[in-house]
Amino acid sequence: MPSLRSFLLLAATALLSTSATSATALPHDHHDHEHTVNKRLPGTWYHPEDHPAYKLFRRDAAQTDGVVYAAVGTPEWSAGYPPAKPDPNALPKAWVDAYNAALSAGKIPKIPPSTLNGNPVYPQGFDPNGDVVCSATYKCRNNNDIWDAPDGVWGASFDDGPLDTSVPLYQFLKQNDVHATHFMIGVNILGYPEEFKMAFEDNQDDIAVHTWTHPYMTTKTDLEVVGELGWTMEIIHNSTGGRLPKYWRPPYGDSDNRVSAIAKEVFGLTTVIWNQDTEDWSIGQPGGTTRDKVDASLKQWITGPKSPGLIILEHELTNNTVGAFIQAFPLIQQNGWKFVSIAQLDGGSPYSNSPSSTGAVTPGQVAVLDGSDDSSSSNSSSSSAPAGSSTSSAPASSASSGTSSGSANGNKAAGNNGSQSSSSSSSAHPSSTGGASQGNSASTVLGSGALTCLSAFLAALILS
Numbered sequence: 020m021p022s023l024r025s026f027l028l029l030a031a032t033a034l035l036s037t038s039a040t041s042a043t044a045l046p047h048d049h050h051d052h053e054h055t056v057n058k059r060l061p062g063t064w065y066h067p068e069d070h071p072a073y074k075l076f077r078r079d080a081a082q083t084d085g086v087v088y089a090a091v092g093t094p095e096w097s098a099g100y101p102p103a104k105p106d107p108n109a110l111p112k113a114w115v116d117a118y119n120a121a122l123s124a125g126k127i128p129k130i131p132p133s134t135l136n137g138n139p140v141y142p143q144g145f146d147p148n149g150d151v152v153c154s155a156t157y158k159c160r161n162n163n164d165i166w167d168a169p170d171g172v173w174g175a176s177f178d179d180g181p182l183d184t185s186v187p188l189y190q191f192l193k194q195n196d197v198h199a200t201h202f203m204i205g206v207n208i209l210g211y212p213e214e215f216k217m218a219f220e221d222n223q224d225d226i227a228v229h230t231w232t233h234p235y236m237t238t239k240t241d242l243e244v245v246g247e248l249g250w251t252m253e254i255i256h257n258s259t260g261g262r263l264p265k266y267w268r269p270p271y272g273d274s275d276n277r278v279s280a281i282a283k284e285v286f287g288l289t290t291v292i293w294n295q296d297t298e299d300w301s302i303g304q305p306g307g308t309t310r311d312k313v314d315a316s317l318k319q320w321i322t323g324p325k326s327p328g329l330i331i332l333e334h335e336l337t338n339n340t341v342g343a344f345i346q347a348f349p350l351i352q353q354n355g356w357k358f359v360s361i362a363q364l365d366g367g368s369p370y371s372n373s374p375s376s377t378g379a380v381t382p383g384q385v386a387v388l389d390g391s392d393d394s395s396s397s398n399s400s401s402s403s404a405p406a407g408s409s410t411s412s413a414p415a416s417s418a419s420s421g422t423s424s425g426s427a428n429g430n431k432a433a434g435n436n437g438s439q440s441s442s443s444s445s446s447a448h449p450s451s452t453g454g455a456s457q458g459n460s461a462s463t464v465l466g467s468g469a470l471t472c473l474s475a476f477l478a479a480l481i482l483s
């Protein structure tokens with residue numbers, strides 16, 4: 020029975036400030052939501068015995084790497100993690116070493132952090148759509164990142180869990196015998212361990228990284244990026260029998276060549292964005308969308324073209340975000356979509372050192388210690404260098420300039436060799452529910468748009 024001590028009270032206060040002028044030309048046609056860390060009071064942080072989490076039949080136990088980890092949800096388990104923003108000066112040495120090795124090897128492009136001014140803004144001389152920066156917020160597609168699914172494929176992913184609102188989603192997925200990728204927030208794993216176990220142990224779904232505290236990652240320094248990714252990798256690793264996640268999704272879709280390179284070169288993580296966005300997170304918020312609009316968008320995409328396949332930004336955040344998906348699911352099936360997780364559409368395992376949630380685990384470390392992995396000779400048996408990272412090449416020069424969301428350019432998931440025409444496909448899917456995206460194509464359009472600034476303030480208290 021879990022003790023109440025050492026419990027983290029996580030309180031998130033979201034500010035929604037909207038400087039509305041016109042509805043055109045946001046660099047991204049949405050923001051991923053900000054209300055990421057729900058508060059939970061000490062008296063209710065664990066579930067009573069009649070909670071659905073306990074009723075679910077547990078499947079085969081997962082194999083592990085042989086290490087005995089503290090049981091998920093116990094004080095020993097949670098004790099080692101930062102309660103809120105990771106301190107970039109107090110990172111495990113192995114991560115800093117791996118970062119320095121990658122930096123010395125020239126694999127981390129020197130791009131200054133952006134600053135948040137509604138959207139991330141770069142200093143003069145750093146074009147967010149250029150080859151050097153290639154900001155995903157501006158829809159520039161780094162060739163190493165995943166934006167699209169292969170034709171006919173529904174790449175299922177849900178962001179911001181685990182939360183108590185996740186439970187009906189997990190139950191639904193399990194009942195329907197389908198699997199999804201859950202891009203999880205580190206502090207939410209700390210706060211919702213039972214829900215985490217449902218996703219991993221009961222559903223055997225894919226666990227992926229959505230950072231520790233859900234910031235705009237391009238605003239962070241290199242070592243702050245390392246901390247946000249590293250701690251999330253660590254808690255997933257230590258809570259899944261030693262598995263190392265292969266995928267991460269930047270909050271707000273905000274990554275660039277620098278951030279994606281740190282993710283890849285230090286942690287072996289592939290960056291996953293999306294090609295459609297329901298803006299489900301904003302249902303009920305001032306200026307937000309409505310459940311009806313979300314339902315309509317989903318229906319339109321589900322019944323629309325199958326090329327490229329869909330990776331839709333969806334959240335396990337509220338009754339409405341989960342409900343919209345559940346309502347749409349029969350239509351997804353009726354329309355013949357192949358429903359798979361992100362790892363499945365990318366041709367492999369969700370973990371770099373294990374084929375599945377239950378398969379064998381090769382012991383590995385959170386940071387990729389081999390900073391010069393250009394092929395060959397790395398001690399692959401002892402290194403945790405993810406198998407999936409073998410193709411990584413210097414990301415800095417591989418940017419494709421931003422085109423609108425139908426482009427398959429750079430989509431390695433679709434296996435199209437980057438050569439498909441992007442022009443004709445740009446209207447294959449409407450870009451957003453709000454119609455705010457059509458002006459995004461090439462130019463930087465920051466100044467003109469309605470900038471919806473979503474700021475999150477996270478307070479974490481340790482009660483004892």
Ligand SMILES: *[C@@H]1O[C@H](CO)[C@@H](O)[C@H](O)[C@H]1NC(C)=O
Pocket residue numbers: 086087088096098099100253257
């Ligand atoms: C993760 O597990 C390893 C191996 O047991 C342990 O050394 C490490 O301290 C754990 N990390 C945290 C943050 O608890």
Ligand SMILES: *[C@@H]1O[C@H](CO)[C@@H](O)[C@H](O)[C@H]1NC(C)=O
Pocket residue numbers: 187188338339341342345
């Ligand atoms: C959402 O709330 C309604 C009303 O309380 C409930 O009937 C429904 O089952 C909920 N949906 C989900 C997915 O939890």
Ligand SMILES: *[C@@H]1O[C@H](CO)[C@@H](O)[C@H](O)[C@H]1NC(C)=O
Pocket residue numbers: 397398401
């Ligand atoms: C890597 O392999 C080389 C050659 O086999 C060996 O000398 C070295 O000790 C290994 N390094 C590690 C970290 O295992």
Ligand SMILES: *[C@@H]1O[C@H](CO)[C@@H](O)[C@H](O)[C@H]1NC(C)=O
Pocket residue numbers: 436438
């Ligand atoms: C990609 O395209 C290039 C140039 O057309 C071609 O040489 C190469 O074989 C292609 N690679 C794949 C994997 O199709």
Ligand SMILES: [Zn+2]
Pocket residue numbers: 051052055178179229233270271
């Ligand atoms: Zn998010």
